[in-house]
Amino acid sequence: MSTTDPILSVRRLTVGFRTDLGAVTAVDDVSFDLAPGRTLAIVGESGCGKTVTSKAIMRLLPERTARIAPASEIILRDPELGPIDLAKASDSQMRDIRGSRIAMIFQEPMTSLNPVFRVGWQIEEALKYHTDLDARRRRERAIEMLRIVEIPSPEKRIDDYPHQMSGGMRQRVMIAIALCCEPAVLIADEPTTALDVTIQAQILELMAGLKQKLGTAIILITHNLGVVAQFCDEVMVMYAGRAIESAPIRDLFHHPRHPYTRALLDSIPKAGGRQHAKLPTIEGIVPSLYDLPKGCRFADRCAHRQDRCVAQEPTLDADASGRRVRCHFPLAQPRVAPSASARGGAA
């Protein structure tokens, strides 16, 4: 296997839910690759399918109501296990992989830690299932992990219960649990959204440092475009269950090709921007997944809408440079590539 092979390849991922109001497709035909050691951001607004995508990869969707379509493939190319299609893996295979080869951290560290067990026990639990370490070594490893995530006096804090820790420390414990088996892929679903900005900065820097040290590939799900700009290599933008654009980070920020991406970037207040100026907005709201339009899902909010957009949904097409955009009339790219995007690969 060459080093440029993606560690994770998702193809045609489609996830449907049965609900009281009928069937919905929350994630519709999503494909992407994640290279080793890289960070892919999945961005989009509430209900766009970003969390369902990550839970589908972890196979953590509720079995009774959710269904991954048979054509979906989630290929994990783990150096130790070889390629496995997680979409079709058995429950026992998934138990071996989850927490060991692919780990996940969630938005709310209080609800994802068990309140009745000490944090050390919760780190050791993962080691107990996935390694042959004996009890003494497991405890040593747990203390080491707490040290790695920069929790002060880890020998003492290892016997704390989650409620004795602050929100930032709890998220550090979550990261320690996620990384204790050195997974190849880490999925971070809004890991800093519930945290204050100074604590968010601590966690982001910690994750960036660990990524460098351990070479973990990361899928970072977020709606904070500042976090994307500072910490990610590639971006996939989702809208109403569809991937609508994916591109390297600089290309996306400098030359978004989908009108939604452009509008999303424009609608954030800029530091040092003109005060009290009107922000560019996207009129209207995201369409209901129960009642999706026939054409482009963004059409009724799009400033560049034409008749064809309403009549027919565009496909996700790659342009000459390999960027993918789902739009009949994508925004033009500059004819001369600016130096910024030429430097893209070096980052």
Next chain:
Amino acid sequence: MTAVDSAAAKATAASAEPLLRVEGLVKHFPVRGGVLNAVRGHVHAVNGVSLAVYRGEVVGVVGESGCGKSTLGKLVIRLIEPTRGTITYAGQEITGLGHADLMPFRRKMQIIFQDPFSSLNPRLTVAGLLKEAVRFHRVVPPGEVDAYVSGLIAKVGLRTEARGKFPHEFSGGQRQRIGIARALATNPEFIVADEPVSALDVSIQAQVLNLMTDLKTDLGLTILFISHDLKVVEHFCDRVLVMYLGFVVEELPCARLHERAMHPYTRALLGANPIDDPDDRRPLTILKGDVPSPLTPPKGCPFAGRCPQVIDRCRSEMPPLENKSDGQRVACWAV
């Protein structure tokens, strides 16, 4: 930028009477527990805050969770009672006023909450909950209530059909519009907006901020805007107060905020925010440690334990909020 300049001029003109003046406001919440539910201590939520808000101004209050910003917002419109301190509205002290005397002020001072879903009565239709406020405060004669409510609904950019719907039938952004309409129902002069856009997606956040900008200009509102997001505050406000553990540590105009910020905490807040430009990658400002407990606030500066510029004096003595140039006030021994 004329609006900013005039607001700054107003702020610096000592002769102008502020619409809202707060002096030495303190709020301690008792913590109970143990045998006979005895008081075991106090949460020092707001520790001697003074501020002035001038007519037509938008003043931001920023800080992290637990810094007392929401408590301050509720105190100034007397939704909760202060432990100490005075609140003066349009020249009249309202701190000691009883229920009946407070009524005219309640009508003039309204609040918008972060989560309109939990602040709107789920059993009332939009028209119903707006009418309730209009009738209670006798904002218009009974015969005109219907037309007035329709006007409110149009003013916040909702369709007429919204009248007969219930809050749960709306999306987050639309619900916040209802929350704003509810606040405007009494035709107020002063509004406390407590994190009004924090729960909204970015594209919706921009819609609601634009609506608030329009309403502020059209209705001449004065706003106390509470937020944890400095980018939003910088965009929307004229001046900002930065709070830490119940203290105001810095007050400064929002124009050129990044150049002017002096307090190490304000600088850290600015530096901790990731910039949305992939070409400008820089390490985030990292503060060590966590906010101290408001149950036992430290003796000196509350920020001393995390401050990169800490000196000995910071640990023993709380620095006063001193006037610098241009309406800027800073509480720090090191600057």
